[in-house]
Amino acid sequence: MHDFTRRSLLQGGTALAATGALTGPALFDFAKAWAQTAPWKAESGAKLTVMRWKRFVPAEDDAFNAMVAAFKAATGTEMNVFSESFEDVQPKASVAANTGSGLDLAWGLHTLPQLFPTKVLKMNDVADYLGKKYGGWTEAAAKTCKHGDDWLGIPVATIGGYFTYRKSATDKAGFKEFPKDFPSFLEMCKALKANNTPAGMALGHATGDANGWLHWILWGHGAYTVDKDDKVIINSPETAKALDYCKALSDTFISGVASWNDSSNNKAFLAGDLYCTINGISIYVAAKDDPTKKDLAEDTYHALMPVGPVGKPTELQLAVPILAFNFTKYPNAAKAFIAFMLEKENFEKWLSGARGYLTHTLNAYDSAPVWTADPKNAVFAQASKRALPASGIGTPGEKAATAIADFIVVDMFANYCTGSKDAKSAMADAERQLKRIYR
Amino acid sequence: MADIALAPRSAKTQIREATTWDQLKHNRNWLGFWFMLPAMAFLIFFLAYPLGLGIWLSFTDTRIGRIGQFIGTENYEWLWDDSIFWLSVFNTLLYTFIASAFKFAIGLYLALLLNENMPFKAMLRAMVLIPFIVPTVLSALAFWWIFDSQFSIISWSLKHLGLITQNINFLGDTTWARICVIFANIWRGVPFVAITLLAGLQTVQPSLYEAATLDGATRWQMFRHITYPLLTPIIAVVMTFSVLFTFTDFQLIWAMTRGGPVNATHLMATLSYQRAIIAGQLGEGAAISSAMIPFLLAAIMVSWFGLQRRKWQQGENND
Numbered sequence: 001m002h003d004f005t006r007r008s009l010l011q012g013g014t015a016l017a018a019t020g021a022l023t024g025p026a027l028f029d030f031a032k033a034w035a036q037t038a039p040w041k042a043e044s045g046a047k048l049t050v051m052r053w054k055r056f057v058p059a060e061d062d063a064f065n066a067m068v069a070a071f072k073a074a075t076g077t078e079m080n081v082f083s084e085s086f087e088d089v090q091p092k093a094s095v096a097a098n099t100g101s102g103l104d105l106a107w108g109l110h111t112l113p114q115l116f117p118t119k120v121l122k123m124n125d126v127a128d129y130l131g132k133k134y135g136g137w138t139e140a141a142a143k144t145c146k147h148g149d150d151w152l153g154i155p156v157a158t159i160g161g162y163f164t165y166r167k168s169a170t171d172k173a174g175f176k177e178f179p180k181d182f183p184s185f186l187e188m189c190k191a192l193k194a195n196n197t198p199a200g201m202a203l204g205h206a207t208g209d210a211n212g213w214l215h216w217i218l219w220g221h222g223a224y225t226v227d228k229d230d231k232v233i234i235n236s237p238e239t240a241k242a243l244d245y246c247k248a249l250s251d252t253f254i255s256g257v258a259s260w261n262d263s264s265n266n267k268a269f270l271a272g273d274l275y276c277t278i279n280g281i282s283i284y285v286a287a288k289d290d291p292t293k294k295d296l297a298e299d300t301y302h303a304l305m306p307v308g309p310v311g312k313p314t315e316l317q318l319a320v321p322i323l324a325f326n327f328t329k330y331p332n333a334a335k336a337f338i339a340f341m342l343e344k345e346n347f348e349k350w351l352s353g354a355r356g357y358l359t360h361t362l363n364a365y366d367s368a369p370v371w372t373a374d375p376k377n378a379v380f381a382q383a384s385k386r387a388l389p390a391s392g393i394g395t396p397g398e399k400a401a402t403a404i405a406d407f408i409v410v411d412m413f414a415n416y417c418t419g420s421k422d423a424k425s426a427m428a429d430a431e432r433q434l435k436r437i438y439r
Numbered sequence: 440m441a442d443i444a445l446a447p448r449s450a451k452t453q454i455r456e457a458t459t460w461d462q463l464k465h466n467r468n469w470l471g472f473w474f475m476l477p478a479m480a481f482l483i484f485f486l487a488y489p490l491g492l493g494i495w496l497s498f499t500d501t502r503i504g505r506i507g508q509f510i511g512t513e514n515y516e517w518l519w520d521d522s523i524f525w526l527s528v529f530n531t532l533l534y535t536f537i538a539s540a541f542k543f544a545i546g547l548y549l550a551l552l553l554n555e556n557m558p559f560k561a562m563l564r565a566m567v568l569i570p571f572i573v574p575t576v577l578s579a580l581a582f583w584w585i586f587d588s589q590f591s592i593i594s595w596s597l598k599h600l601g602l603i604t605q606n607i608n609f610l611g612d613t614t615w616a617r618i619c620v621i622f623a624n625i626w627r628g629v630p631f632v633a634i635t636l637l638a639g640l641q642t643v644q645p646s647l648y649e650a651a652t653l654d655g656a657t658r659w660q661m662f663r664h665i666t667y668p669l670l671t672p673i674i675a676v677v678m679t680f681s682v683l684f685t686f687t688d689f690q691l692i693w694a695m696t697r698g699g700p701v702n703a704t705h706l707m708a709t710l711s712y713q714r715a716i717i718a719g720q721l722g723e724g725a726a727i728s729s730a731m732i733p734f735l736l737a738a739i740m741v742s743w744f745g746l747q748r749r750k751w752q753q754g755e756n757n758d
Binding site for chain 2: 087090091093094095096097098115116203204205254255256257258259260261264267268271273274398401402405406407411414415418420429432433436437439
């Protein structure tokens with residue numbers, strides 16, 4: 001109910017009163033001062049329609065809306081914000097791009113701006129301004145948004161996924177410290193299974209979870225779906241090694257992972273059936289918020305993903321870039337809003353609201369208070385630095401996004417790990433599917 | 440009236456030639472056409488056009504938000520040796536065949552049972568409809584919980600009874616997953632078959648049974664030679680619908696398994712959705728949908744020509 005009233009207040013044009021109650025006058029003073037000196041002056045009478053993905057942490061949404069209201073009050077820009085579920089953001093943005101109307105700004109997932117490079121407003125000046133002011137962008141974030149030397153959007157943040165585990169279980173398994181490489185991680189999972197405190201990661205069609213950890217395994221072995229020229233190279237000895245490793249790993253998992261979707265590991269972990277998994281910070285946040293799960297929350301820790309044989313981090317993390325369409329009537333207002341969001345006074349509060357769910361892409365925010373507010377948050381601060389773009393070493397763009405959405409890599413691993421197919425035909429199948437997409 | 444009285448008598452109105460427009464207005468054959476027009480427009484806009492558009496899309500490389508180029512049969516060529524596509528065809532046929540057979544058997548049994556005189560007849564008949572009135576997504580979610588790999592009530596009960604030690608891997612094992620989704624579909628589809636067949640049973644004249652009883656017919660003979668023949672037309676209709684609904688099922692699968700594990704429950708409809716909407720390749724998704732048309736036509740033909748060949752349906756005597 002709280003959510004509903006606040007939003008209707010905002011939309012009803014009484015944003016001033018609503019935000020005043022939420023964040024106090026400090027944010028307004030800052031917004032006003034900022035609007036005076038900012039490099040982009042919102043056009044008078046500007047109106048922006050913003051689509052964003054639907055929040056997972058309510059406080060993040062609150063912080064976002066407070067920013068929106070402050071921006072509105074300081075610049076006089078009419079703001080219309082609405083949210084869509086993860087799956088609907090990309091289709092709706094694509095339709096707006098195609099029809100040239102409906103949206104001014106879209107905050108989406110992965111490499112969204114790369115899907116229609118000719119329809120977006122170039123953000124070079126915004127990226128330079130923010131990059132210079134806040135210690136530069138992380139590499140993966142820049143790749144996600146850059147097309148040649150042009151910035152097609154601004155990589156606002158990353159939704160990080162890391163190991164969430166029960167310390168009591170890993171201690172008992174003989175691993176006082178969380179493993180840092182693949183072989184010892186496998187040993188730990190075997191020990192966890194032997195103690196009847198199993199690990200488990202989704203092998204089903206779980207868009208975020210399954211794609212996340214399986215790409216990490218694949219890339220960790222130096223295998224990729226396509227090379228830098230987008231030639232399909234999945235059928236390789238490296239992939240075969242990744243498959244074998246993954247099979248050994250999945251043999252130690254809790255039963256049923258082949259049916260798991262994105263929420264299954266959360267449920268199993270919180271119920272105390274699962275002792276180690278890869279997830280966003282949401283499991284820990286949920287445990288912390290539930291007074292009956294105090295022990296579980298205390299026993300829950302986070303760890304970075306072990307590094308594979310390639311010797312460097314190969315994580316797939318979910319980038320969330322924002323873009324403005326070039327058909328917007330108010331390009332300066334759009335740029336001003338994006339820059340405004342990422343200013344320290346706003347962004348740090350926003351990160352705190354997200355409670356570790358969002359990770360910054362500007363290096364200066366390494367020192368943001370959210371990462372020290374709870375020491376268990378700290379791991380997630382690295383999500384933007386240790387990630388590869390969703391395309392691996394290939395071109396970030398439409399085809400890479402399709403391959404992920406179509407579960408090509410997930411199906412390949414699942415086929416082999418569940419014994420439905422041998423390694424050769426699992427790889428051949430994936431190769432065939434990738435060629436269909438990259439034709 | 441005054442106008443007519445004032446008009447000069449000599450100026451008789453000329454009888455003019457009937458124009459084409461007049462004919463269109465007054466000809467009875469055309470009148471029929473005019474009455475048909477709204478229905479036709481409705482069918483063209485809401486049935487023929489989307490169908491045609493879908494088929495057209497399947498010959499293009501359209502993506503969501505981008506108009507595609509005509510690429511001939513390329514989408515179909517890629518599908519031809521796509522193992523996941525053929526797996527989905529196999530799954531769809533298996534799903535349709537098994538579920539429809541069970542729905543028919545259970546539905547007919549229930550209809551015969553409900554046709555008997557028994558206490559609380561009206562209430563029982565209403566209760567049979569419950570699975571049908573619950574929104575599919577809700578029942579699918581309920582089944583998803585029932586078959587959950589960790590929190591399944593079935594596994595839990597069996598474990599507490601000491602019959603099993605490990606949770607049953609309902610939706611994670613390919614065979615189990617198929618059984619589960621087919622079971623859910625049967626549960627949902629039975630009431631439709633049962634109630635429709637029950638309606639058919641009520642139209643059978645009791646005098647036929649009386650005559651048969653006098654002739655000393657057994658219950659089985661009465662069913663075989665009176666009930667069943669008189670029920671065939673309605674069986675044909677209800678099974679055609681049932682097969683069509685099952686073949687194009689989407690919600691149950693999407694809510695329960697999303698086509699997993701390892702695509703073992705991917706139907707053509709879910710695969711089409713995954714490729715067209717989730718992955719954005721509208722052209723290819725449309726090709727998968729269009730590939731369903733021949734199967735659906737075949738299903739209709741079988742029931743139409745196989746089960747409904749009786750002359751009395753065209754108003755003549757039964758042969």
